[in-house]
Amino acid sequence: METTTIRVDTSTHARLLELSRDAETSLVATVRDAAEALWRQRFAREVMRQLNELRQDPEAWQEYLAEAEETYVADGIG
Numbered sequence: 001m002e003t004t005t006i007r008v009d010t011s012t013h014a015r016l017l018e019l020s021r022d023a024e025t026s027l028v029a030t031v032r033d034a035a036e037a038l039w040r041q042r043f044a045r046e047v048m049r050q051l052n053e054l055r056q057d058p059e060a061w062q063e064y065l066a067e068a069e070e071t072y073v074a075d076g077i078g
Contacts, residue, residue: 003028 008016020030055061 006031 016027016030016034019034020027023030023033025033054064
């Protein structure tokens with residue numbers, strides 16, 4: 001695995017070290033997990049923004065709901 005160096009302030013470094021220790025994992029894995037979590041959070045926020053925008057157009061929203069119903073696949077969860 002190739003690596004690089006990133007600079008963070010000391011309080012961020014301390015927080016990352018604490019998270020690493022708590023999870024019993026490496027600092028690299030903790031930073032990787034943090035980056036993935038941030039990416040997922042931003043992705044979810046963007047999805048919600050787009051859905052809220054779609055809701056503003058009643059016709060488009062109904063088309064979306066109809067398409068969602070047509071493509072629904074039971075996953076057996078819940």
